[in-house]
Amino acid sequence: MTVADGAVAVSATVAPVAAPERPTGHRYRIRYSKLGRARFVGHLDLARILERTFRRASLTTLFSEGFTPHPKISFGLALPVGWESRAEYLDVSLVDAIGADEIAGRLNPVMPAGIAVEDVVSIEPGRQSLSSVVVRADYSVELARLVDGAWVPINPDKLNAELLAILGSQSLIAPRMRKGIEVEEDLRPLIFNLRVMNRANPAITCRDHLNGTSVEMTLATQSRVVRPEEIAALLSRRGLAAEAALVRREAQYANLNGELVEPMSQMLLGSKRAE
Amino acid sequence: MPQSIWPRLEPLLHKVEKPARYIGGEGNLIAREHGSAEQAKFLLAFPDTYEIGLPNLGLQILYEMLNERAETLAERTYSPWSDLEELMRKYRIPLFSLENHLPADAFDVIGFSCASELVFTNVLNMIDLAGLPVRELDRTALAEGGTRVPLVIAGGHAVSNPEPLASFIDAFVIGDGEEVIFEVAAAVSSHSTSLESGTAPGAARRDLMHELLRIPGVYVPSAYTIDYRSDGTISRFGPVIEGAQEVVEKRVIPSLADFPYPRRPLVPLTEVVHDRLNIEVFRGCQRGCRFCQAGMITRPTRERPKSQVREMVTTGLALTGQNEVSLLSLSTADYSGIESLAAAVATEHADERVSVSLPSLRVDAFTVGLASEIQKVKKTGLTFAPEAGTWRMRRVINKLIADDDLFGAVESAFSQGWRRMKLYFMVGLPTEREEDVIGIAELGRNVIEIGRKFSKGASATLSVGGFVPKSHTPFQWTQMDDAETLRSKIDLLKTSLKVRALKLRWHDPEASVIEGLLSRGDRRVGDVIERVWQKGGVFQEWSEHFDYGLWLTALDDAGLSLDFYCFRERSRDEILPWDHISVGIYRDWLWSDWEAATAQEVVEDCRWTPCYDCGVCMEFGVENLVVSTTAPAGGSQGTGRSLPPPSTEDSAQGIGHGDQAPDSLETPQ
Numbered sequence: 047m048t049v050a051d052g053a054v055a056v057s058a059t060v061a062p063v064a065a066p067e068r069p070t071g072h073r074y075r076i077r078y079s080k081l082g083r084a085r086f087v088g089h090l091d092l093a094r095i096l097e098r099t100f101r102r103a104s105l106t107t108l109f110s111e112g113f114t115p116h117p118k119i120s121f122g123l124a125l126p127v128g129w130e131s132r133a134e135y136l137d138v139s140l141v142d143a144i145g146a147d148e149i150a151g152r153l154n155p156v157m158p159a160g161i162a163v164e165d166v167v168s169i170e171p172g173r174q175s176l177s178s179v180v181v182r183a184d185y186s187v188e189l190a191r192l193v194d195g196a197w198v199p200i201n202p203d204k205l206n207a208e209l210l211a212i213l214g215s216q217s218l219i220a221p222r223m224r225k226g227i228e229v230e231e232d233l234r235p236l237i238f239n240l241r242v243m244n245r246a247n248p249a250i251t252c253r254d255h256l257n258g259t260s261v262e263m264t265l266a267t268q269s270r271v272v273r274p275e276e277i278a279a280l281l282s283r284r285g286l287a288a289e290a291a292l293v294r295r296e297a298q299y300a301n302l303n304g305e306l307v308e309p310m311s312q313m314l315l316g317s318k319r320a321e
Numbered sequence: 322m323p324q325s326i327w328p329r330l331e332p333l334l335h336k337v338e339k340p341a342r343y344i345g346g347e348g349n350l351i352a353r354e355h356g357s358a359e360q361a362k363f364l365l366a367f368p369d370t371y372e373i374g375l376p377n378l379g380l381q382i383l384y385e386m387l388n389e390r391a392e393t394l395a396e397r398t399y400s401p402w403s404d405l406e407e408l409m410r411k412y413r414i415p416l417f418s419l420e421n422h423l424p425a426d427a428f429d430v431i432g433f434s435c436a437s438e439l440v441f442t443n444v445l446n447m448i449d450l451a452g453l454p455v456r457e458l459d460r461t462a463l464a465e466g467g468t469r470v471p472l473v474i475a476g477g478h479a480v481s482n483p484e485p486l487a488s489f490i491d492a493f494v495i496g497d498g499e500e501v502i503f504e505v506a507a508a509v510s511s512h513s514t515s516l517e518s519g520t521a522p523g524a525a526r527r528d529l530m531h532e533l534l535r536i537p538g539v540y541v542p543s544a545y546t547i548d549y550r551s552d553g554t555i556s557r558f559g560p561v562i563e564g565a566q567e568v569v570e571k572r573v574i575p576s577l578a579d580f581p582y583p584r585r586p587l588v589p590l591t592e593v594v595h596d597r598l599n600i601e602v603f604r605g606c607q608r609g610c611r612f613c614q615a616g617m618i619t620r621p622t623r624e625r626p627k628s629q630v631r632e633m634v635t636t637g638l639a640l641t642g643q644n645e646v647s648l649l650s651l652s653t654a655d656y657s658g659i660e661s662l663a664a665a666v667a668t669e670h671a672d673e674r675v676s677v678s679l680p681s682l683r684v685d686a687f688t689v690g691l692a693s694e695i696q697k698v699k700k701t702g703l704t705f706a707p708e709a710g711t712w713r714m715r716r717v718i719n720k721l722i723a724d725d726d727l728f729g730a731v732e733s734a735f736s737q738g739w740r741r742m743k744l745y746f747m748v749g750l751p752t753e754r755e756e757d758v759i760g761i762a763e764l765g766r767n768v769i770e771i772g773r774k775f776s777k778g779a780s781a782t783l784s785v786g787g788f789v790p791k792s793h794t795p796f797q798w799t800q801m802d803d804a805e806t807l808r809s810k811i812d813l814l815k816t817s818l819k820v821r822a823l824k825l826r827w828h829d830p831e832a833s834v835i836e837g838l839l840s841r842g843d844r845r846v847g848d849v850i851e852r853v854w855q856k857g858g859v860f861q862e863w864s865e866h867f868d869y870g871l872w873l874t875a876l877d878d879a880g881l882s883l884d885f886y887c888f889r890e891r892s893r894d895e896i897l898p899w900d901h902i903s904v905g906i907y908r909d910w911l912w913s914d915w916e917a918a919t920a921q922e923v924v925e926d927c928r929w930t931p932c933y934d935c936g937v938c939m940e941f942g943v944e945n946l947v948v949s950t951t952a953p954a955g956g957s958q959g960t961g962r963s964l965p966p967p968s969t970e971d972s973a974q975g976i977g978h979g980d981q982a983p984d985s986l987e988t989p990q
Contacts, residue, residue, distance in 0.1 A: 086340040091591045098588060098642030128335055158590055159346045195412040197332055
């Protein structure tokens with residue numbers, strides 16, 4: 047093969063080509079789940095995995111400008127390593143307009159085990175970012191104690207009593223590390239619901255070796271993300287030893303004029319779902 | 322199927338770093354139900370962390386091939402990090418596979434793939450974590466006592482001298498694994514069938530060893546004895562079991578075209594090194610650099626057909642979604658159609674924003690054309706390996722790169738827009754003098770000067786390692802520099818840099834010395850490895866964990882010395898601990914090349930110049946297989962381009978033959 051011989055003279059009669067317009071692409075919001083062993087895959091790892099998954103699905107994303115172009119995928123709240131979720135969100139800009147069902151249909155066969163696309167809607171560009179919109183989230187949590195390398199459940203009645211007491215408190219001052227200094231903070235306004243769940247509830251995927259007591263929680267994500275582990279720590283400080291053996295995020299909510307809606311809701315997006 | 326240990330492992334994953342290392346579930350994973358007893362079940366083990374081991378092509382090739390057939394099966398395991406290891410020992414969780422999370426004893430064979438010597442203590446650690454005695458003798462005793470014991474085998478470049486690990490491994494596999502692995506599997510299968518039909522484990526194991534030692538390319542250490550002289554050298558090394566080969570010859574697959582693996586590369590769920598689509602474009606190397614064990618032991622060269630490379634790239638990209646392709650080999654710029662191949666690959670996939678990278682490049686085969694092809698999508702890092710600071714030194718090591726070649730290549734790169742280069746060098750080479758060490762800095766400064774013609778920000782990193790003489794090379798008889806000497810040379814380099822844009826990185830000289838002990842050690846060195854392991858000396862290949870003191874103490878306790886293994890010149894008639902392993906090169910040729918080295922005589926690329934009869938092609942009835950009759954462009958040796966003459970100032974005092982090193986070199990004590 048030979049190296050290019052140098053510029054070929056441009057004929058004077060060729061019209062100048064217009065600069066290509068910066069493509070705006072077609073934007074979609076995707077809700078995905080992350081269950082089972084996939085919960086140990088970290089957030090940054092997930093970003094890398096999704097980049098590859100879009101390629102394997104032959105879905106061409108728009109890319110950012112600059113020295114190392116990245117696919118234009120923006121994530122909502124990060125999901126800590128070890129948590130499962132039924133409701134994680136991302137927004138992505140694709141080059142082509144593609145139907146929501148087709149997007150899910152192309153992605154799911156090539157997604158890693160445990161990670162699945164649950165819902166897709168098309169959204170207008172310029173929508174508020176996911177992370178700024180979400181104000182609270184629902185969790186289902188297995189509270190347990192780790193004894194000799196195995197999880198042991200917590201007495202549901204004692205737990206129930208403590209949770210009711212917490213909800214009945216006017217304020218809950220708890221220590222928190224901010225920039226290396228321990229400060230005090232009132233947790234109570236950031237807690238919206240705590241309830242021991244009926245273990246017969248079929249929505250709960252109890253696994254024999256993860257023997258815990260199931261609790262529903264609704265906790266704030268703004269002004270900051272309150273974690274179920276903090277509720278477990280609170281219980282421990284109040285005399286009921288507990289750890290969050292498994293956390294699953296069940297839903298995320300945005301505040302639309304005082305009403306709580308999910309990030310995919312039509313009310314929030316104000317646009318029709320993609321065909 | 323045996324029980325998964327996952328329920329016991331899961332609660333612990335919250336307490337460890339990077340739990341995703343242990344979950345499996347990678348893209349293109351092959352998880353199968355275990356078959357009947359007859360099926361030979363392999364646990365392929367890489368004795369380092371997941372991040373280092375996952376991309377290992379050799380392991381992935383065997384993984385796929387073993388899983389393609391009903392009569393064999395393979396799962397993978399990597400060394401757990403220390404935090405999980407502690408918990409595994411505490412809660413009695415054995416070494417486990419990633420596919421089905423099965424304990425090691427659910428497998429018939431545990432196969433270690435050893436890429437470097439400093440992982441040897443990890444090998445012992447993993448055997449121990451598997452619940453087995455680390456010594457082969459003790460495993461045989463267990464079997465004779467009636468317990469079924471998996472077979473422990475090892476392969477990889479680091480065991481081309483298998484003796485240091487020989488007390489711990491049942492059988493070594495030397496050379497290419499693609500064919501021999503199935504012969505081993507057949508023997509393992511007979512063993513399992515035999516056990517099923519009621520044969521006692523002791524007898525079955527003996528039969529298995531007898532069958533294994535007959536397989537070409539398989540070395541069974543327990544079938545040999547070694548006698549030593551009072552001076553420590555070997556007086557006799559010979560087989561004691563009938564059927565054991567006097568010399569074990571490596572296996573060679575004649576053509577890569579028959580093995581288009583991996584077809585479905587694993588895609589990790591977490592960060593790993595070399596995270597790209599890696600395609601092996603050729604195996605072997607015939608440049609004859611005298612320090613390079615990899616080149617010597619993998620001869621002859623077998624290039625993969627271009628069309629197959631392109632196909633593997635296309636399907637690999639579709640199956641992995643990677644955005645970078647790396648064309649792998651010992652010296653990819655030597656691939657005889659490299660420009661058109663790189664151009665084709667880069668062009669075919671440019672729309673997908675896929676970039677092409679070539680690992681360290683031979684400087685003389687690098688051209689403007691090649692540079693422009695691989696930088697099309699994104700400039701990946703550029704690494705060159707001149708290895709020595711002066712032309713004289715390079716003739717001695719037979720790395721035939723003239724200064725002008727390096728400068729030409731660097732200029733190509735800078736002119737195409739690169740700003741930073743990495744240059745690999747060694748210190749401690751045979752016949753080295755101070756000016757050779759300083760020459761490294763001079764080359765670096767010249768590179769910066771060239772770069773500055775194109776950009777003010779041009780910079781270069783000199784990456785310097787201590788030279789470690791390796792088995793099966795012309796330098797296998799030489800002494801190496803001790804840690805103090807290596808360190809003083811690096812200090813000399815530090816003060817010679819003089820330019821801010823030139824940075825220096827160096828490998829720990831003490832680690833180099835221990836690498837030297839392990840690469841040319843004999844079977845007694847096993848005692849040292851065991852002691853270091855017992856004291857917790859794992860992950861020695863990681864600079865944060867390397868502990869020179871542990872090794873020195875272990876040597877002392879074992880009554881052995883670094884002077885014997887590393888710091889002396891060996892004579893021609895000394896029986897070397899690896900003489901019974903053949904990589905196909907005539908020992909006499911290696912010795913004559915060693916003599917030629919000190920006379921600065923060079924040996925050229927035998928693909929383009931007449932054969933100099935190293936022995937490899939005759940041994941195996943295989944010849945260098947190249948895909949194009951066009952030599953790489955741009956000043957490759959042997960293509961009619963005349964090389965600069967030998968330095969006239971060198972009086973070429975012969976070293977070797979038991980003589981002392983030339984006066985200008987400090988003689989290490």
